[in-house]
Amino acid sequence: MTISSSTVALITGASSGIGTALALRLAAKGARVALAARRADRLNDVAERVRAAGGTPLVLVADLSHESECRRIVDETVRAFGTIDILVNNAGRGNMASVEDTSTEQLESMMHLNVYAPFWSTAQALPVMRANDRGHIVMIASVAGRMGYPFNAAYVAAKHAVVGFTASLRAELYGTNVHATAVNPAGVITEWADATEGGPIGQLYASAIPASRVLARERGLPLAPLSRMMPADDAARIIEEAIEAGRGGDVFTHEGTHEQAVDAVRDRVAQEDAFAALYLGMQAAYAKLRSQDTV
Ligand SMILES: NC(=O)c1ccc[n+]([C@@H]2O[C@H](COP(=O)([O-])OP(=O)(O)OC[C@H]3O[C@@H](n4cnc5c(N)ncnc54)[C@H](OP(=O)(O)O)[C@@H]3O)[C@@H](O)[C@H]2O)c1
Numbered sequence: 001m002t003i004s005s006s007t008v009a010l011i012t013g014a015s016s017g018i019g020t021a022l023a024l025r026l027a028a029k030g031a032r033v034a035l036a037a038r039r040a041d042r043l044n045d046v047a048e049r050v051r052a053a054g055g056t057p058l059v060l061v062a063d064l065s066h067e068s069e070c071r072r073i074v075d076e077t078v079r080a081f082g083t084i085d086i087l088v089n090n091a092g093r094g095n096m097a098s099v100e101d102t103s104t105e106q107l108e109s110m111m112h113l114n115v116y117a118p119f120w121s122t123a124q125a126l127p128v129m130r131a132n133d134r135g136h137i138v139m140i141a142s143v144a145g146r147m148g149y150p151f152n153a154a155y156v157a158a159k160h161a162v163v164g165f166t167a168s169l170r171a172e173l174y175g176t177n178v179h180a181t182a183v184n185p186a187g188v189i190t191e192w193a194d195a196t197e198g199g200p201i202g203q204l205y206a207s208a209i210p211a212s213r214v215l216a217r218e219r220g221l222p223l224a225p226l227s228r229m230m231p232a233d234d235a236a237r238i239i240e241e242a243i244e245a246g247r248g249g250d251v252f253t254h255e256g257t258h259e260q261a262v263d264a265v266r267d268r269v270a271q272e273d274a275f276a277a278l279y280l281g282m283q284a285a286y287a288k289l290r291s292q293d294t295v
Contacts, residue, residue, distance in 0.1 A: 001085065001136055001246055005030035008081040010073060012064055012121065013091030015042035017190030018140060020049075021236035022088060027055025034077040036060040037091060056081075064091050065112040070120035078128055085132075086243060087125045089118030090140040094155040094196040096204060098286060106197055107154045114158035119165060126178070135178040136243050139166045143186045143227075143254070146261035147271065150282050152201060166250070179247050184261070186227035186254040188235045204285050212281030224278035227254040 001007070009026050013019040015037035023033050027050040035043050035050070040061045047057035058080050062069040077084050092114050095106050122137050129135030144152070145159030166182035173180060187193075193202030209226070216223050230253065238253045252258040263271045272279070 001134070001243055003029040003031055003086075003240070003244060005032075007031040007085050008034075008077065008083050009086035009088065010034040010036065010060075010077045010084055010121075010125070011088040011090055012036045012073070012117070013140075014046055015039045017192060018185070018188060018232050018235050018239070019088070019090045020046050021232040022090070022239055023050055023055075023057075024053050025233070025236050025240045026086075027051075027053035027057070030054050032056040032058070032081045034058040034060055034073065034081070036062050036064065036073045038063050064117040064121070065109065067116070067120045070117050071124040074121055074124035074128075083132060084125050084128050085134060086136050086138065087121060088138045088140065088239070089121060090138075091117060092140060092142075092192075094144075094192060094201055095152050095198045096196045096201040097154070097198040098151055099153050101198070101290075102154050109197060110154040110158045111161075114155065115161045115165070118162060122169065129178045130176065133177045136246070137166075137169065137178070137180045138239060138243065139163075139180070139182045140239075141166065141182040141184050141250075143184050143252075143257050143261065145182070146184060146257075147264040147268075150279055151204060151286050152196070155196075163250070177246075181242050181248060182250040183235075183239055183242065184250060184252050184257065185230070185235050186257050187229040188232055188253075189229050190232050199289065204282060204289065207288070208278060208281035208285040210281075211284055212277040215280050216277040219277070221277040221280075222274055224275045225256060225260065226278070227257060230254060 011019050011023050014023050014035035033055050043059045047059050050057040060073045062073050139162050141162045142159040144156045145163040163182050169180040194200045235253050242251045
């Protein structure tokens with residue numbers, strides 16, 4: 001799809017990170033961009049920047065853990081701009097907890113925001129896109145939707161669900177001009193790692209990574225193949241390219257992560273062995289954080 005001043009996009013989670021960066025990119029092409037998230041002040045600031053970049057913003061303050069809000073933001077976008085061409089289901093939050101420390105409340109929260117919300121918003125946008133025979137639904141999934149990561153199993157399970165949902169959606173849309181793409185980022189420099197429920201998982205990685213290097217040296221283990229952190233605008237550029245490409249497979253933003261996803265399918269245990277030093281480092285870091293009562 002060519003992005004222009006006639007394009008209407010709704011981006012959830014537009015108040016920070018990847019959502020903000022993508023909104024500014026679409027705005028630079030003149031698009032009308034609806035911006036949804038909970039923090040009104042942040043959305044108003046992004047709206048100003050969208051306007052300055054050449055786009056037309058619409059601020060939609062919403063807590064997307066609720067079905068009515070997910071459906072309302074789609075309806076308000078269509079009411080304000082007359083249609084919807086692009087829906088980017090980007091709002092998301094991680095968690096930090098071992099399986100046995102994950103409360104039912106946290107598990108439900110991960111599922112509501114990361115899985116149910118994109119499902120509800122997509123269901124609301126589809127009739128308009130089908131009637132136009134034009135549209136693109138983008139799910140911001142994760143490499144955590146392709147392989148396991150310790151101490152955020154609820155988030156990992158949610159992102160695996162998003163990947164399955166997107167594949168089913170694409171099959172349902174086969175033969176139409178409405179496309180669905182799952183984007184699978186690895187580390188992106190945003191607020192995500194500090195905003196995880198149950199404690200900041202960024203802190204866990206920050207102490208686990210140096211520990212994993214020591215463990216690798218001491219025990220003769222391989223160094224875990226970690227991706228480099230990516231600026232949010234680089235991830236947004238790749239998402240913009242996927243929208244412009246139209247029909248296409250799922251997208252891996254970081255070098256080497258597609259191969260890791262393939263490895264996970266081919267031989268999960270061998271792949272886990274490659275990450276052994278990191279996993280052991282994370283186990284030690286999590287036990288330490290727990291003993292300090294910070295998680
Ligand atoms: N950063 C990474 O390393 C990384 C890696 C892989 C995948 N991802 C995925 O990328 C997506 C974007 O994350 P990000 O990295 O840009 O993180 P971020 O900066 O923390 O942005 C998350 C966005 O989600 C919104 N949000 C959170 N809870 C919400 C709720 N209940 N209702 C409505 N909006 C809500 C936040 O806005 P409010 O707080 O204002 O509501 C914020 O705009 C997420 O789906 C994330 O899982 C991120």
